[in-house]
Amino acid sequence: MRRYSGGVDQPRYAAPAAALLALSFLPPPAAAQTGLVIEDGQAQIVPAFADSSTWVRHDLWVETEFDSDGDGRPDRVHVDVTRPGQTDGEGLKVPVIYETSPYYSGVAGIDFAHFWDLRQEVGGEPRPRDPFPPTIRHIESQPRISRSHMATWVPRGFAVVHSQSPGTGQSQGCPTVGGANESLGPKAVIDWLNGRARGFTTVDGNEEVEAYWATGKVGMTGTSYNGTLPLAAATTGVEGLEAIIPIAPNTSYYHYYRSNGLVRAPGGYPGEDIDVLFDFIFSGFPEVRDYCLTNVRDEMTAQLDRTTGDYSDFWAGRDYLNHIDGVRAATLMSHGFNDWNVMPEHSHRISMALRERGVPLQIYYHQGGHGGPPPLERMNRWFTRYVVGVENGVEDDAAAWIVREGDDREEPTPYPSYPHPEAESVTLRPDGDGNWTGILSVDGPADDDGAGDGTGTVVDNFSFAGDQLAAAEWSNHRLLYATPELREDVHLSGVATVSVRVSADAPAANLSVWLVSLPWTGSEEINDDLITKGWADPSNAAAEDIASPRTGTGLTPGEFVEVEFALQPDDQVIPAGSRIGLMIFSSDKDFTLHPDPGTTLTVDLGATRLSLPVVGGSAALRRALSVPTSD
Template sequence: MKSSKKLILSVVCLVLVQLCPIDSRAQKEPAKPFFENGEAQIVKAFEDPAYWIREDLWVETEFDSDGDGLLDRMHVDVTRPRQTESEGLKLPVVYNSSPYFAGTAGNNREFFWDVRHEIGEKPTQHVHPPEIQRRGKRPIISKGHVSTWVPRGYVVVHSSSPGTGLSDGSPTVGGDNESLAPKAVIDWLCGRAKGYKTRRGDEEVEAYWSTGKVGMTGTSYNGTLPLAAATTGVEGLEAIIPVAPNTSYYHYYRSNGLVRSPGGYLGEDVDVLFDFIHSGDLDKRAFARKTVRDDEMKNGQDRITGDYNDFWAGRDYLNDMEPMKAALLMSHGFNDWNVMPEHSYRIYEAAKAKGIPTQIYYHQNGHGGPPPISMMNRWFTRYLFGVENGVENDPKAWIVREDDERDKPTPYKDYPNPDASPVTFFLTSGAPAHGALVTVQPSEQANETLVDNYSFSGEALAEAEITEHRLMYVSPELKEELHLSGKSKITIKAASSKPAVNLSVYLVSLPWNNGRRVKITDNIITRGWADLQNYKSLRESQPLKPGTFYEITFELQPDDQVIKAGQQIGLMIFSSDKDFTLHPKPGTELTVDLNGTSIEIPVVGGADAYNKAIQ
């Protein structure tokens, strides 16, 4: 009897299971993004690359920059979770564009400009490198950012910029087509432009899986292109995170009228960068070399005077920011002497003035270095998913302090530190050893003269106790640490023994290395360069009359640094900078009028904090 009851009960249970299935796979909801603490979390169903969909296509632009009479098409790849196909899931996009994806010409100095010549002298034309052989196989253009963002519920898109890889067009290194190309891809992601399965075919591809919300990020040139796209004002580009972006090619290759190379790339210029990235269609390269490199760039870049002109103005994104509205999170290193920290600062300031949601992250290292993933995640979560996580109310500035890890920045109300104010320092004589930096205008001082010699690096000159090749002025020893934040500004009154002279300025911390074996650049606070011939105008230099004094004022690179107790702040003035400027024949004399020379240094707490630190 009991066994019969058990049998009946088992049959009833089986029927109920069939009528009301309890299989967890049938009950679970479709995979979708979810959020904790204002950040998109990794979704297990999106995590396995074996289930990602990868495809490539070409997006048609509004321009023809390779002269073939057809609108250029940009090569694009897409990586997305399979649920965008199987479940109709729509997701926002993290987009990365680059001229580097298909390979480069390499950094062989043989193909750079020769810097060993007099200032103002026409340089010898450099040799161009061999043709770049495109690398990579379809459909994957790049794997960058994919493992970070696809598991968190984003589609990741890459594109090769004009004249590179399988994209049509000509590289212009900051020209309009490099802004309009990513704009076209964003238009396609938002349903406003056409994509095609092949480079010249007519079978269309639609981004039906896109929500129409796009964020861009990247480093260096790849960080420049998000800003380039944002300056078009394209709808759908909601947020950008440029890392160490080049925001002005003049500021990259020139400094206050001076021909000045980026650190590590002595003799590079905009036409060299053109050759470095030109990996596009072999049959169309001749047109780009002739029209862009040899005609436009050769004349426009002007390595003879170093003056600012319309060519450079057209490659300065600060001039194009009026339409921009994408939320901006900048990232840069204070010791980036390749793409220097002014590049991010100038755009950050302009974006704030426009009322755009803006934050800046600075670290103490060199080139590159994105914000911590948590910061990026909060930024994209807020502006691409629309999650109200309050990121727009977070502190504006995040700065990694000298001894901290990069993922542990210190928050500040803004950058520069709002509590910083300029302290003016004057000079007292002491050459060829050290003079003094003082905050009270001294009595009449004698002029001091240095002799130019590019053979010595800036670091070597700063470390030397006595040398005729630089002038050095130092503060009293700090009894307490001193926080500097912002841009120093120097006014120099000087005369040259020749019609042109390099002018280099370093702010350093002494004694060198503070008795410790650390990186030599740790003692560099900030740097600046200028052409004394541009004392009146950045657009028009004037030859100097030997022996005549001229006054010029210019800013050094932005910085935020805590100078430790026991150190002195040193102002070093010299001429040719071995690692950055042209190398004219040694021997030019640069004479500085100390009575007409001063420097403003931004000190947190102002003069009171400085006076307290030296007492």
Template sequence: MKKLTLLIAGIFLIGVLFAQEMQPAKPVFENGEAQIVKAFEDPDMWIREDLWVETEFDSDGDGKPDRMHVDVTRPRQTETEGLKLPVVYNTSPYFAGTAGNNPEYFWNVNHEIGEKPKQYTYPPEIKRRGGRPIISKGHVNTWVPRGYIVVHSSSPGTSLSDGSPTVGGENESLAPKAVIDWLCGRAKGYKTRTGNEEVNAYWSTGKVGMTGTSYNGTLPLAAATTGVDGLEAIIPVAPNTSYYHYYRSNGLVRSPGGYMGEDIDVLFDFIHSGDLDKRAYAREQVRDTEMRNGMDRITGDYNDFWAGRDYLNQMGPMKAALLMSHGFNDWNVMPEHSFRIYEAAKAKGIPTQIYYHQNGHGGPPPMTIMNRWFTRYLHEVENGVENDPVAWIVREDDERDNPTPYKDYPNPDASPVKFYLSKGAPEKGGLSTTPTRKQGKETLVDNYSFSSEALAKAEYTGHRLIYVTPVLKEDVHISGKPVIAIKAASSKPAVNLSVYLVSLPWQESRSPRRPVKITDNLITRGWADLQNYKSLTESKPLKAGKFYEMTFELQPDDQVIKAGQQIGLMIFSSDKEFTLHPEPGTKLTVDLDGTSIEIPVVGGAGAYKKAVE
């Protein structure tokens, strides 16, 4: 009898397991997050295919609408069981390879400010890499097992997509819009680049989320600014939100960190991997005409060309929920790029969160935060993400997957504390919340051959001015954007102006394998062209010896300056790693009584006073 009972129980268990196996596979959610589903996690059971989506523009001059190359990776159940799933979409100009980062093909930065630079050497043709049907394998292992379809597309003029790169032009917004329209049944897809056999996205729910890093993080924002229906949520990571802010700073020609001499036309050549027989048209119409006539590498002024490549100006139609991610020490795509869009999206009432870490370029939010975001807006699971903390900041000694939640960024408890300068050149002067008048003027001599690190570490030098607070007796938490108001004069008609906030004394290396870098001691920094003291759109040559007043923001930051350190304001001219390199010798004179800086301190003036007394 006992054996019979066990046999019956075994048969019942097998039946239950068999019934479970026969049930249609579907996404599973726990704690507001999509879980890995066994039926979706075997790559051998995924369907991979590619196609071309027709757009509403012709950017390669052949008289026909451009078609974007698209790949799809989806669970087999979308074919065998009629399962429909939402889409995680990633688009890029990089999928076919690039021209590489050879400085030989960048602009020469060794010349006077305002001087017309010599033309750079063009890079060799990009040879497309990769084959059909796979454009990229990125994101598939993360999202397909969790019940999503992953889609990639190559940007206009790259890989097997038609068109021309425009580096922020309208077609780079309309291209992903067309793919989303296709995913929602509003645009046509074709099996081949030139054929008429159509392909439909019958497996899509019409809910799309986008993510990516750097240029690939810019394009989700570009698509979102079109207001396209079906794009429900985006997670841009270190996005370039304004090409002016990427290649210029407050009127100054300034390179992105690590890419001295790069400009928007160089980036065009870097990504232009499309059809060889169509490259000549794109170079003539886009690079040599539109870009060269608009980019103005001589004055650095803001103009219509740059305004058209600033996504902040295009946010009117945007409605996709925004989870923004960036690093405070990203000196390639600087942290202002994310912050300016975050502020605007929040003001529009768009569901918005921001994640900042203390490292450099790249770095997505923790998987839990991303998962909750896409689960809520793509699967429409009411997981309460809208009630989660708005800001996530990784503290200095924490891991990136362990951010500290805050009510907002900047910290709502931060308020500006105004600091005044007292003389001390060529050594260190003072930085105090109490104004000390009749401090006079101090002068530095420009010399780009000295790095910012060397200038910050120097005890005595005539190539920078530096002003420091008393030693902190307690930690000081800075959150937000410092603002400097400077009164200065130049001995020449143009001068680079570089401003750093640093933490001193210089930290010692914790390991012989890891030397201390400027970013270990850097709070934040900024650059400006004194010729633009009145207007970002119009610069005027400086009169030698005449003082001009200019106010501008430094990059946003959130950092705790430890007790035992001093906060230092360093003012110098040419920045070896970022600005043009004019002939050394220009004199920059600062009127100390007319110069001050406001630093956002958590707890305001009271907290700072307590820290130094």
């Protein structure tokens, strides 16, 4: 067990933050201070810190470097602090766990009448949206912004800090939903914790507040939007932000509201788009409402482009991958493989980029839906190593922690990396009548009589949901191809891709692909039926980067195009007795636009492929299917 003092009395900001941290870990003076206790590489609960009646609580406003509400003055963001009483009584300096959010002062109720109308032709003009009325009551005073993390981290010797995003609650400015001020707001708070920005006792006053009690070392975490903002702050490269644990973060608003050039809603919120989210969170000061609506929300509506669904400078500015070079904070990423709101690609794309750049990285994936933090032990080891500065060897732990099917989320299985290092891409080809259930084979129909060179047709009809189509014995609204029954379990790990050669009898159409486990049972167990999903706009088939396509060429009715795109990342063991199925259809009722039914898509089966990331590669899949190897 290692005990750390909180430091010796020092003039406020008499030394840089790094020097203060070094001083804070000197041996305690003769009159021993209360300090952090480290055991097994983790900060432990200290009884003197755990007495909440001794905690110091206060709020303040931190001055930022931006003016997003056009009043000619730098915006100030509202902050609350909860810290051990020893930070005053004993001069203790402590590290900080910080969460920021646009949700702390309430949100608009879900009213789909104010979402975008899904009844729109693909590539056609959307019907005008009726914006939300100003239904979020502004809260004038909120000294305690949130209680999150306090019970976990203050007893372990950390301060917990919350702040409200610009334009929400008592923070000045306008919400920008991924705009620069959402990154610079938390940066300002971290600067204040390090003595580089000014804090004030009131939103418009001049009495300053200093963070004399802080070591300057900060860890950020949060879920969903609150998980997005730690990454946003990290992209600024702000000194003092040592570690982040984003949970189900939205790392690109384009990828949140679009897929491969296709207008696509997040799961559970059909018709939502970025301007709808603005309305949902705008709880800020009433006197700037008109300015923010005109200069931010209406500009979003003008630029979001629900006609083509293409990428643009507007979306690029809200894609954190484009700012990834600024990230230095050690990152423990957390996500669910069945999160159809903020889909797992959001964490995967950032994790891969950070790994390439040598940023300390671990990932925790579970099999559930939206949200779900890593086990506290993993979070504690991460923050203890990178925020407290204790050499606990966390960097030598497994790089990937994955909760296996049916396991407790507190007991993930360690792996050397994600995707699994033994995963290899295996190509499968469809054949036969997919309106029934055709064949999906490793070799494909490799004879010389033209088998496998046929076509399959899909008649678009948005009124049939994907699970209905997967369960149907026959349907002309989808094509379904399946492997023979697996004789052994098959472990998929990574990103499956599809290449579909398709034509349509219309100038534009939705294209949806599900990877399923058959027979479709309708089970409530999250891994029993669905493996993963993906969507694309065939009009963007020729795009240099279909994941973020800048332009589309449109479709010439009857002319084939080849569309290759990734499905959502996954790590799943498909059990023996199942069949792996590829389902191709057009409109996905719960995710895409709802054009008039009747568009016919024709799929060239001979030029259509599915590539699966199979642990053990082709040999493992062939063995599971009892297919002889080519050797």
